[in-house]
Structures are given as structure tokens and as C-alpha cells.
Amino acid sequence: xxxxxxxxxARPPSQGGAVRAIANKEWLELRRHPRGRLLAWLIxxxxxxxxxxxxxxxxxxxxxRDAAQQGDHEMWNSQGAKDPHGAAHFGQWAFKPPSLLGLAxxxxxxxxGGAVWMxxxxxxxxxxxxxxxxxxxxxxxxLSLAFVLQVVLxxxxxxxxxxxxxxxxxxxxLRQLMAHGLPATTLVAGKALAMLRALAYLLVPLLLAMVVxxxxxxxxxxxxxxxxxxxxxxxxxxxxxxxxxxxxxxxxSAAPSSRAALVLLLGLxxxxxxxxxxxxxxxxxxxxxxxxxxxxxRQIADGRAKGFGxxxxxxxxxxxxxxxxxxxxxxxxxDLPVNMRGLALKRDDEIGYALYDDLFGKLNHQFDxxxxxxxxxxxxxxxxxxxxVSMALAGTDRHHHAHFADAAExxxxxxxxxxxxxxxxxxxxxxxxxxxxxxxxxxxxxFDYHPPSAAWALRQAALxxxxxxxxxxxxxxxxxxxxxxxxxxx
Amino acid sequence: MTSNIxxxxxxxxxxxxxxxxxxxVMVLLVCAVWLGIASTQRHxxxxxxxVAAAQADEAARLDRLKAQLRDVEAGRVVPAxxxxxxxxxxxxxxxxxxxxxxxxxxxxxxxxxxxxDLQPATVAVSARSKDEFLFAEEIxxxxxxxxxxxxxxxxxxxxxxxxVLAICYNIVSAERENxxxxxxxxxxxxxxxxxxxxxxxxxxSPIAxxxVAAGIGFAVASMAPSAAWGTLALCITVYGAFWxxxxxxxxxxxxxxxxxxxxxxxxxxxxxxxxxxALNLLSDTLYPVPTRAEMVLAARGATVxxxxxxxxxxxxxxxxxxxxxxxxxxxxxxxxxxxxxxxxVDAATARVGEVIDRHDAQIVRRQTLIDRLSLLSPALLMxxxxxxxxxxxxxxxxxxxxxxxxxxxxxxxxxxxxxxxxKALTEADYGAFPRFAATPALTENASGGTSWRLWGLIxxxxxxxxxxxxxxxxxxxxxx
Numbered sequence: 001x002x003x004x005x006x007x008x009x010a011r012p013p014s015q016g017g018a019v020r021a022i023a024n025k026e027w028l029e030l031r032r033h034p035r036g037r038l039l040a041w042l043i044x045x046x047x048x049x050x051x052x053x054x055x056x057x058x059x060x061x062x063x064x065r066d067a068a069q070q071g072d073h074e075m076w077n078s079q080g081a082k083d084p085h086g087a088a089h090f091g092q093w094a095f096k097p098p099s100l101l102g103l104a105x106x107x108x109x110x111x112x113g114g115a116v117w118m119x120x121x122x123x124x125x126x127x128x129x130x131x132x133x134x135x136x137x138x139x140x141x142x143l144s145l146a147f148v149l150q151v152v153l154x155x156x157x158x159x160x161x162x163x164x165x166x167x168x169x170x171x172x173x174l175r176q177l178m179a180h181g182l183p184a185t186t187l188v189a190g191k192a193l194a195m196l197r198a199l200a201y202l203l204v205p206l207l208l209a210m211v212v213x214x215x216x217x218x219x220x221x222x223x224x225x226x227x228x229x230x231x232x233x234x235x236x237x238x239x240x241x242x243x244x245x246x247x248x249x250x251x252x253s254a255a256p257s258s259r260a261a262l263v264l265l266l267g268l269x270x271x272x273x274x275x276x277x278x279x280x281x282x283x284x285x286x287x288x289x290x291x292x293x294x295x296x297x298r299q300i301a302d303g304r305a306k307g308f309g310x311x312x313x314x315x316x317x318x319x320x321x322x323x324x325x326x327x328x329x330x331x332x333x334x335d336l337p338v339n340m341r342g343l344a345l346k347r348d349d350e351i352g353y354a355l356y357d358d359l360f361g362k363l364n365h366q367f368d369x370x371x372x373x374x375x376x377x378x379x380x381x382x383x384x385x386x387x388x389v390s391m392a393l394a395g396t397d398r399h400h401h402a403h404f405a406d407a408a409e410x411x412x413x414x415x416x417x418x419x420x421x422x423x424x425x426x427x428x429x430x431x432x433x434x435x436x437x438x439x440x441x442x443x444x445x446x447f448d449y450h451p452p453s454a455a456w457a458l459r460q461a462a463l464x465x466x467x468x469x470x471x472x473x474x475x476x477x478x479x480x481x482x483x484x485x486x487x488x489x490x
Numbered sequence: 491m492t493s494n495i496x497x498x499x500x501x502x503x504x505x506x507x508x509x510x511x512x513x514x515v516m517v518l519l520v521c522a523v524w525l526g527i528a529s530t531q532r533h534x535x536x537x538x539x540x541v542a543a544a545q546a547d548e549a550a551r552l553d554r555l556k557a558q559l560r561d562v563e564a565g566r567v568v569p570a571x572x573x574x575x576x577x578x579x580x581x582x583x584x585x586x587x588x589x590x591x592x593x594x595x596x597x598x599x600x601x602x603x604x605x606x607d608l609q610p611a612t613v614a615v616s617a618r619s620k621d622e623f624l625f626a627e628e629i630x631x632x633x634x635x636x637x638x639x640x641x642x643x644x645x646x647x648x649x650x651x652x653x654v655l656a657i658c659y660n661i662v663s664a665e666r667e668n669x670x671x672x673x674x675x676x677x678x679x680x681x682x683x684x685x686x687x688x689x690x691x692x693x694x695s696p697i698a699x700x701x702v703a704a705g706i707g708f709a710v711a712s713m714a715p716s717a718a719w720g721t722l723a724l725c726i727t728v729y730g731a732f733w734x735x736x737x738x739x740x741x742x743x744x745x746x747x748x749x750x751x752x753x754x755x756x757x758x759x760x761x762x763x764x765x766x767x768a769l770n771l772l773s774d775t776l777y778p779v780p781t782r783a784e785m786v787l788a789a790r791g792a793t794v795x796x797x798x799x800x801x802x803x804x805x806x807x808x809x810x811x812x813x814x815x816x817x818x819x820x821x822x823x824x825x826x827x828x829x830x831x832x833x834x835v836d837a838a839t840a841r842v843g844e845v846i847d848r849h850d851a852q853i854v855r856r857q858t859l860i861d862r863l864s865l866l867s868p869a870l871l872m873x874x875x876x877x878x879x880x881x882x883x884x885x886x887x888x889x890x891x892x893x894x895x896x897x898x899x900x901x902x903x904x905x906x907x908x909x910x911x912x913k914a915l916t917e918a919d920y921g922a923f924p925r926f927a928a929t930p931a932l933t934e935n936a937s938g939g940t941s942w943r944l945w946g947l948i949x950x951x952x953x954x955x956x957x958x959x960x961x962x963x964x965x966x967x968x969x970x
Contacts, residue, residue, distance in 0.1 A: 046764070053771045060778060068783030075790050080798050090793065093786055108632035111608075115786065127625050128782040131635065132608045133853050134774075135884040136877045137860045137870055139604075139638050140647075140766035142774065147767055155759060159752065259748060266755065274648060277637040282529060285634060292540050293610070293629050294547060313570055363629070370631050388633075398632055432823075 015186055022190025027197055030160065039156050040198075046148045047206055054103030054144060055213065061098040065114075068095045073446040081435040084419035084427075085345060091119035092415060094408035094447045096126070099395030100218050100226050101233060104210060105146035107396025110134065116405060118412035118447075120419075121309060121349070123356040126405055145206070146390050149237045150383055151273050153202075154244040157195060158265040161248040163258035164191045165486065170258060175488045188249050188483035195245045199238070207234040228454040233393040236468065240386045243472030246479040253482035276381035277374075284373035290366055296359070303355040307348045320347055334429040342423030349416045356409065364402055371398065378467040379474075385467035392461035395451050399460040403452050411447045418444050494679060495687050502691040512657060512695070519645075519653045519696055520703040526642035527707035530600045533607065533639065537595070540611035540628070544590035555586055556920050563917075572824055577914035580828055583617035583905025584835065591615050591897065591926040593890040596881025596935035598718040600711050602643035604882025607635060615898055615926065617905045619838040620846055621789050624891075625782065642704065643876040646726060647869050648762060651733040653696040655754045658737035660747035661688055662962065667747060685738070685962045693734025697727055721940050722879045728947040729872045735954035742961025765867040772863065777856035780849040788845045789838045796837035800830050825912070832909050839902065850888075857884055864943070868950050875943035881935035889932055900924045 030036040072093045079090060094116045102109060113126030131138060141147060165188060168174040177187060207230070214226035248265060255261035291299070308314035321333065324343055333340045371388065378385025391397035418440065427434040458465065506512045559576040561567040569575035576582065590612035599606075610628045638644065662685055665671035675681050701723055708719070740753050864870040877883035901924050908915065 049768070050771070053775060056775060057778075061781070064781050064783060068781070068787060071783075071787045072790065075787065075794055079794050080801065082797065090790070093783075093790075095783055108636050111630075111632035111635040113627060114781065115783065117786075125627065125629075127627060129608060129627060129632075129635075130779045130781070132605065133779040133849075134770075135853075135857055135860060136604055136874055136882075137766065137773070137864070138770055140770065140870060140873060141763070143764070143767040143771040151763065152759070159755075259751075262748075262751065270652070275640075278640040278644070281634045281637045282640060285631075290629050290631065292543065293627065294540065294543055296629055310573070311570060367631055371633060374633065401632065 015183065018182060018186045019190045019193060022187060023193035023197065026164075026191050026194030030194060030198055036160060036198075039160065040202075043148065043153060043156055043202060046143070046152060047145065047202065050143045050145050050148055051103070051206075051209060051213075054106075055217075057106075058098055058100065058103040058217070061102075065095045065097050068093070068115075069097075069447065076444070077438060077441045079441060081437045083434065084422045084436040084440060085120065085341075087436065087441065088120035088416055088419040091117055092411070092444075092447060093117055094404070094411060094449065096401070096404050097449060097451070099400065099451060100214060100222075101210075101229050101394035102396045103213065104144065104230075104233060105390045105394035105396055106142065106144055107146075107391035107394055108398055108401065109396045110138070112398065112401040116408040118408055118415060120416060121304075121352060123352075123360065123409050123412065126401065146387075146394070149241070150386060150390065153199075153241055154273075155269055157199075157241065157244045157248055158262070158269060160198070161191070161195055161245065162252055162262040162265050164195075164249060165252040165483075166255055166258040166261050167252075169488065174486075178488050184253075184486035185480060185483040188253055188479060188486070192245050192249050192479065195248070196242060199241050199245070203234055203238055203241075207231070210234060222451070225454050229393045229395070229457065232454060232458065233390060236386065236389050236393065236465065239472045240382055240468055243382060243468075243475045246472065246475035250475060250479040250482045253479070253486050272381040272383050276377055276384055277387070280374045280377050280381075280384055284370040287373055288366055288369040290370075291363070296363065299359055300355065303359065304352060307351040307355075308344065309348055312344075316351075317344060320344060336429070338424045339427040339429065342420045342425075342427060345423065346417065346420040349413070349420065353413060360405075360409075367398060367402075372463065375464045375467060378464055379471055382468060382471045385464040385471060388464040389461045389468060392457045393454065395457065397457075397460070400451060400457070404449060407449050408447070415444055495683055498679075498684050498687045499691055502688050506657075506691065506695060515653050515656050515696065516699050519649060519699055522645045522649050523642060523700055523703040524707050526640055526645040527600055527704070527711060529639060530603055530641040531711050533603055533641075534595060534599055537606060537611045541590070541592045544592075544612040544614075548588075548590050551586065552920065552923075555582065556917060559915070559917060559920070572828060577916075578828075579905045579908035579913060579915050579919075580617075580831060582915055583901065583909065585616065587905075587923060588614040588616040588623070589901070589923070589926065591894060593887070594928055594933050596718070596879075596886065597714060597716040598708075598722060598935075599880050599882060600642070600708065600713055601722060602877045602880035602882050603639040603641045604643070604877035604880055605884065605887055606882045607639065609887060613894060615894065615901055617902045618835060619789055619842040620895075620898060621782075621785050621838075621842045624846075624894075642707075643873060643880070646700065646729065646876060647873050650696060650700055650726070650730055651758055651762065651869075653700075654693055654730050654733040655737055655758065657696060658689060658692045658734050658741075659751050659754050660741070661685065661692060661737065662741035663745060663747040663750050666744075682959070682963050685742075686959070689734055689738045689958070689962075693731060693737075697730035697734075700726055700730070718879050718935065721944070722876070724944055725872060725875050725879065725940070725947065728944065728951050729868060732868050732947060732951040732954055735951055735958045738958030739954055739961050742958060742963075761867055762869040766870045766873075769860065769863045769867060769870060773856055773859050777852060777859055779856070780852055782849070785842055785845045785849065788841045792837040792841035793834050796834045797830065800833050828909065828912070832906065836906070850891075853884075854888075865946050865949075868947060871943050871946050871950070875940050875947065878940040878943065879935075886932070886935060890928075893929060893932060894926075897924065897926045 072095070076087075076090075076092050079087060082090075096109075096114045096116075098109070110131040111129055113129050115128050116126050117124045141151075163170075165174070168177070168187075174187075178184070210230040210233070211227055214230045215223055218226035247268070251264050252258075252261045255264060306316065308317035308320070311317060321340065321344070324336065324340065325331065325333070328336055328338075330336055374384060375388060388397060392399060419436075422436050422440050423434075426436070555576045558567065562569060562576060569577075572578050573581050573585075576586070591614075592612045593609075607630065610626050614623050614626065616623055660667075662671065665674070671681075674684060704722070704726070705719075736757060737750075737754055740750050740757070745753065860870075861874070864874055874883060878885055904922075904924050908919070
């Protein structure tokens with residue numbers, strides 16, 4: 001600090017100049033200090049390894065998914081001549097494409113299932129949570145860019161900065177600086193600027209790497225969106241980390257000693273990173289209970305009982321049959337110019353669609369409620385706020401999963417309509433040997449999923465994003481206040 | 491010398507008793523242990539309710555089928571289709587009679603949620619191929635699954651080390667900084683023994699607190715005492731000792747209290763956070779989890795091929811003897827549909843079985859790698875050991891799925907055998923449906939791999955112990 005004191009003694013600089021001088025001095029010390037160098041290497045290595053791991057995982061998952069989707073479509077087309085409704089029961093599978101930014105934050109992908117069977121009569125939920133096969137070890141977390149930025153980097157900021165101001169006080173240099181007329185806010189701002197500069201040295205190359213990865217790996221039509229997501233993702237993490245810099249400066253200024261600052265900061269980090277997410281989960285689970293799979297199936301079965309499926313003795317079927325006969329002005333089903341079985345299947349499907357929209361809508365609403373419950377403590381425990389933002393921008397949150405599931409359901413309806421329409425037009429009354437062929441199968445388009453835009457993702461994460469910003473702003477304000485009230489002696 | 495050590499122990503206990511920070515750590519640790527047990531007990535209660543509901547549903551379903559069977563046999567009702575016929579071995583075996591099978595909770599299941607929140611509470615075993623029932627999911631918020639539970643395993647793996655480190659991080663350095671180390675050395679005491687005795691008291695306190703709190707928690711949760719209690723107690727003791735000895739080792743190197751705190755915090759981050767995460771990344775890269783898409787496509791491929799084969803057989807038969815076509819060869823007839831369905835299910839079962847076996851082998855290879863790598867991370871080793879004790883780890887689920895496989899074959903033999911023979915189910919058959927009964931090894935959780943993991947932890951603690959003893963030996967010279 002003597003260089004700063006000397007420069008202050010020589011000529012009092014402007015406030016901006018003083019901030020820069022302090023930041024330059026801190027930056028120099030950070031670079032020279034073995035602790036700073038070691039941490040820089042460690043973090044850079046972790047970021048690089050996790051980025052490479054993410055890219056490898058994404059490429060493998062992408063190839064496997066494309067092969068599976070194509071294989072399924074070929075199987076649909078090659079199923080041979082059969083009853084169209086039998087083909088509807090055979091159905092198709094929708095495999096969730098891995099999101100490009102999933103290489104940065106895998107989010108809930110391993111916990112939400114990656115494939116939906118689109119079959120007749122039923123809206124199935126996604127299956128095959130890969131976490132089931134990953135074993136217990138995976139519950140301790142995987143190394144990803146999100147893990148490094150959200151968990152490890154805040155700790156590095158704490159370790160580098162906990163004694164930034166308190167250390168000056170303990171060494172007696174703070175009194176000297178103040179004696180030369182340096183405002184405390186300038187000192188703290190300078191130190192914060194040095195930390196932010198260190199962060200920028202980590203984040204800017206990361207941002208460039210992600211933008212390049214997004215530009216190279218994304219489909220041409222989705223390139224702009226992928227780049228926008230990458231930019232916003234890194235920016236959101238920058239805000240989060242800047243909040244930690246401010247928090248560190250605040251407690252380093254306000255705490256009576258470096259030790260107390262370290263203990264407080266570590267306690268806050270532990271609470272925010274480990275306890276709060278788990279506690280919030282417990283509380284939101286208790287506050288907004290979900291139905292069990294069996295209860296949900298029961299609700300569906302009760303609703304479906306109002307439809308008639310294949311039951312031609314069901315009162316609903318009889319009423320519909322009479323309605324159709326009246327509409328066509330005939331007395332008997334065999335006199336209809338269209339096939340009654342196809343019409344009944346189509347009507348039954350339509351009854352099912354309304355039911356599924358209602359029940360799945362309610363279930364998604366319950367998930368939303370739970371997530372909102374979980375997000376609000378993010379005002380104090382920032383990981384709870386940042387994580388949904390990160391997953392949303394990475395395209396690996398629950399909203400993106402629901403978007404995929406909805407797309408699969410829409411495609412299921414296309415299949416049902418095509419097969420029922422074929423029966424309506426082509427099957428003769430009582431002809432159980434009617435078979436459709438490849439022409440019908442090929443007329444059903446392949447499942448082609450397009451993820452939503454970055455703007456849509458941001459809208460889903462509006463609340464947690466606002467909470468992240470609020471938290472960071474609050475930390476900034478608290479740091480400024482602590483700087484103004486800075487005590488020169490402990 | 492013995493009285494000297496006992497004096498040190500008494501003094502240290504007295505000092506700790508008067509330290510508010512010590513009591514804060516103890517209270518937080520005990521509360522965390524109880525919170526962990528209470529949270530897992532709630533989860534177990536939910537699981538038990540799901541199993542009971544599934545079993546009640548099955549009982550009601552079977553009663554309904556039996557009543558329908560009596561009506562059909564008495565001629566009061568004519569089934570609208572084979573699917574609705576309670577005599578149909580095919581459809582009862584494939585759908586209506588599916589039996590919910592659950593992995594019974596192990597005696598100390600309250601210790602760790604493990605994989606039990608990811609696995610369904612019950613598996614509805616039917617005569618279908620395994621892909622159709624084995625991968626059913628319970629409704630859970632994926633964000634909650636990602637966050638993980640607050641269970642005793644979490645408390646032991648993450649919090650216990652922090653409690654030990656918070657109490658032990660300055661065991662030598664504080665003495666040196668206060669000047670009491672030189673004073674104690676001047677009395678002629680064996681400083682190594684003194685420091686190791688202090689370390690034993692400080693490490694032993696949170697370990698004892700965790701053990702007592704867990705014991706009380708188990709008693710309140712009405713867990714019957716079992717051998718697993720002893721294994722768990724050993725795991726807790728050795729894991730806690732590892733962190734205490736590590737703190738002793740770092741302290742013996744002569745750094746300041748601040749330096750020791752930083753070094754131990756870095757060790758915790760490396761061993762508890764970054765280490766397991768890096769090992770997971772490595773295992774994901776070397777042995778990725780199978781996507782199951784291959785299984786889906788195999789089942790569908792088998793279905794298409796079986797249908798095609800059946801069509802080809804029928805076409806051949808029609809060409810060869812068109813005048814004499816039996817009912818089961820007439821396309822669209824109920825018998826033909828049944829024969830077709832049996833062929834499709836058999837083909838899919840065989841093909842899916844092969845793929846699942848291959849996937850299981852890949853998962854075993856992955857698990858073997860993780861087991862080996864866990865020797866690099868005490869936290870991972872502890873997590874695996876504790877979930878094995880709780881019976882919610884990969885080992886017990888693999889054993890369960892193996893028994894489930896045997897039961898599936900038994901179920902298929904019962905129903906598909908009758909379906910192939912076109913034999914109608916009777917009320918006596920309903921009473922003879924196969925029932926799943928877990929073997930004693932599974933019920934008592936005797937197949938766990940805890941012992942070698944415990945040895946791994948002991949080896950790690952021993953390494954730290956040697957390091958601590960060797961480094962603390964320098965205390966006397968440092969004090970002088």
C-alpha cells in the first residue's frame with residue numbers, strides 16, 4: 001500500500017484516479033501473490049475441464065438423440081400394413097434434444113426424463129431419468145461450468161477478498177491512507193474494482209469460448225438465439241459474482257477482524273450454497289404437495305371414464321352414435337358414408353385432449369407454485385435465484401422440459417388425427433381386415449422439436465432474475481454503506 | 491504419564507465446556523442430525539403410503555376381476571372384448587393383474603434417501619417386456635431432485651467435517667499464538683502426547699455428539715437396534731477421525747490459525763465438493779449412463795419384426811391351404827389377435843432383456859470405476875458407505891432388480907403359458923397368481939458393500955494419523 005500512500009502524498013488525485021490507482025495496486029498484488037496465482041490456475045483449469053466435459057457430453061447426447069429419433073421415425077414408416085389404430089397404439093417416441101447451453105449447466109435434464117412415448121389414448125409423461133442409473137455418487141454433483149461459477153468461484157472471491165479492508169486495518173495501513181485524505185468509499189471501490197477485473201479476466205475468455213461454441217455447434221437457424229443465451233448466461237453469472245465481490249467488501253469493511261469477516265462470509269456461502277436450496281426444497285414440498293403418480297393416473301382414469309375408448313356399449317358412445325346417425329340422416333351405422341369406429345375414436349381423443357390439458361395444466365401449475373416458493377428466498381440466498389435463471393438460459397430447466405412435453409403431446413395429436421381420419425375415410429363397416437400402408441405412415445411428419453427462444457426463457461425466469469439483481473444491488477448498497485461507516489481502528 | 495494425559499483431557503474438556511463457539515457448533519450439529527433423520531422419516535412415510543396405496547389398488551382390482559369372472563362364468567355378462575375378459579390370461583397378465591412390487595426399507599433406511607427418491611416406490615410387474623414397467627416414474631419436481639434431500643447422509647458427509655474442523659483448526663496454532671505452547675513445553679510434558687490428547691477430545695466431541703444424536707433420533711423414529719447401527723457408528727467415527735487427524739496434520743506444520751483455517755477450508759472444498767464432482771465428470775466421460783433409447787428402439791424393432799413374421803406366416807399358410815384356414819389364422823379374428831399379441835410380447839421381451847442386460851453391464855462397469863475412484867475422496871466413500879448402510883444405494887437396488895427379474899420370469903411363465911395354450915383363467919388360478927417375496931438377504935440388507943468402504947476410510951484416516959503424529963512431533967521444537 002506504500003505506493004498508493006506515496007502517490008497520495010505527492011499529489012491528491014481525482015476520485016476516479018484514486019480508484020484506478022488502488023485497483024491497479026491491488027491487481028498487481030493479486031498477480032504476485034502465490035494465493036492469487038494458485039487460485040487463478042485452479043479456477044482456469046476447472047473452467048476448462050468442465051467446458052470440455054460439457055462439450056463432449058453434449059456431442060455424445062446430441063448424436064445419440066438424433067440417431068434415436070431417426071431410428072424411431074424409420075421404424076414408424078416401416079411398420080408394414082396394419083390397422084391404423086393399431087399403428088396409433090404403436091405410436092412414436094419423442095426424444096428430447098440436448099440443449100446446446102446444457103454444456104454449461106446440465107440443469108434438471110438428468111432428473112426430468114428424456115423421452116416421451118406418444119401413443120393412442122394416453123398422454124405419457126417423460127421417462128428415463130438418467131440420474132436413476134448414475135448412482136448415489138452423482139447426487140454429490142457433477143463438474144460443470146455452472147458448478148464452478150455458482151459454487152466454487154464465490155468461495156474464491158471470499159478467500160481472496162475477506163481481508164481486503166480488515167487486513168489494511170490490522171496492518172495499520174488503513175489509518176495512514178485515511179490520514180492522506182483518501183475517502184473510504186474510494187478505497188473500497190478500488191479494491192472491488194481489482195476483484196472485478198480479476199473476474200473479468202476469467203469471464204471474458206469464458207464468454208468468448210461459449211459464444212464460439214454456440215456459433216459453431218448450434219443449428220444455423222438457432223445460432224443467433226444460442227449466442228444471445230450464452231451472452232445473457234455469462235452476464236447473469238457476472239452479476240451474481242459481482243454481488244459476492246460487494247458482499248465480501250461489505251463484510252471485510254464492517255467486521256471487527258479478518259477472522260470474523262472470513263467466518264461470516266464462509267457461513268453465508270455455506271448457507272446459500274448447501275442449506276438454503278435443500279431447506280427451500282423441503283418447505284416448498286410441504287407447502288405445495290404434488291399428487292402421487294397413482295393419484296394422477298386415477299384422476300386421468302376417472303376423466304377418461306367419461307369418454308368411451310373402444311367400448312361400444314358405453315352410454316357416451318351410444319349418444320355419440322345417435323348424434324352421428326342423425327347428422328347423416330340414416331338409421332343404421334352400416335348405412336353411414338363414413339366409418340363410425342374412426343369417428344368414435346376421434347371424438348374420444350378430443351374428450352381426452354381437454355382432460356389432459358386440464359390435468360397436466362394443473363400439475364404444471366403446482367410445479368410453478370413450488371418453484372416460486374423456492375425462488376423467493378433467493379433475495380437472501382442468491383443461488384436460489386440464480387440457479388433458475390442459469391437453467392432457463394441453458395434450456396435445461398423445468399419450463400423447457402414442459403415445453404418439450406407439450407410439443408410431444410401436440411405431435412401425438414397429429415398422429416391420432418391422421419390415423420382416425422384414415423379409418424373414417426377408408427374402413428368399411430365391419431371390415432376387420434382393413435389395413436393401411438406406408439403411404440399413411442409417411443404422411444405423418446417426423447417429430448421435429450424446436451426449443452423456445454431466449455426471450456421466452458427469460459420470461460420464465462423473470463422473478464428469479466429480478467431477485468438476483470435485487471440481491472446484487474443490495475450487496476452493492478451495503479458495501480457502500482459499510483465503506484462510509486468504515487472504522488479506522490478495530 | 492497416564493495421569494498427565496488424563497489431566498490434559500480434563501483441562502481440554504473444561505476449556506471446551508466454557509467455549510460458546512464449541513457449544514454453538516455442537517447444537518448446530520445435533521439439530522442438523524435430527525433434521526436429517528426427521529426429513530428422511532417423512533420421505534419414508536410418503537414411500538410407505540405410496541406402497542400401501544398401490545397394494546390397496548391391486549387388491550381392489552383383483553376383487554373386481556374375480557367378481558367379473560364369476561359373472562362371466564355364470565353367463566350373466568358377456569365380455570365386450572378379450573381385453574375386458576377376466577378369463578383372458580394374456581390381458582390379465584399384461585395389464586389388469588399387474589402386481590405392485592416394492593423394495594422393503596432396510597432396517598436403517600432413515601439414514602439416507604439415496605436413490606429412493608429417484609426410483610418409483612413400487613414397480614407394477616406384468617407380463618410385458620421390462621421396458622414397459624421398470625422405468626415408470628413417480629411425480630416429483632425435478633428441481634427438488636436436483637437440490638437433493640436433507641438427510642443424515644448429507645449431514646454426515648458435509649456438516650460433520652465442518653464441525654470437526656471448526657473445533658480443531660487451531661488446536662496447535664492457538665496455543666502457539668497465545669504463548670501457552672512454550673509454557674506447556676517448559677513443564678517437560680511430552681508435547682506430542684499432549685497435543686494428540688487434545689486432538690482426541692476435540693475430534694471426539696462432535697463425533698460423540700453425532701452418534702448420540704443419531705441414536706436418540708433412531709430411538710424416536712422407532713428403528714429397531716441392528717448390526718447396521720454398529721457399522722454406521724464406525725463409519726461416523728472413522729470419517730470424523732479422518733477430518734480431525736487432517737486438522738492435526740495441518741496444525742503440526744506450524745502455520746498460523748488463519749493459515750490453518752484457509753488450508754482446511756481448501757481441503758474440505760477439494761475433498762467434499764470438487765473431488766466428487768470431478769470424479770463424476772470422469773465416470774460420465776468414460777462410462778456414460780445408457781440413454782435407454784436403444785432399449786426403446788429394440789422393443790419397437792422386435793414388435794415390427796414379430797408382426798411382419800406373423801404376417802408372412804399367415805400369408806404362407808393362406809397360400810398353402812386356403813380352403814382349410816383355422817380361426818387363429820384368420821386376420822382380425824380374436825384368436826389371431828391373441829396369437830399375434832403373444833408373439834409380439836415374447837419377441838419384445840427377449841430383445842429388451844438383451845439390451846437391458848447390456849445396459850446393466852455398462853452401469854456395473856461405471857459403478858466399479860466410481861468404487862475405485864472413491865478411494866480418492868473420503869466424502870464420496872462416506873456417501874457410498876452410508877447409503878449402503880441405509881439400503882438405498884446402487885448395490886441394494888441392483889439386488890432388488892435381480893430378484894425382480896426372477897419374479898418377472900415367474901409371472902410370464904404363469905400367464906403367457908396359459909395364453910399360449912389359450913387356457914381361460916379360473917377363480918383357482920386367481921388364488922395361485924405368483925406373489926413377490928424378497929429374499930432375507932434383500933430384506934435384511936445383507937448384500938451391502940459397506941465393509942470395504944469402511945476399510946478405505948480407515949486407510950485414509952490412518953494416512954492422516956501418520957501425518958498428524960509426524961508433524962505434531964515438531965511441536966516441541968517449534969514451542970522452544
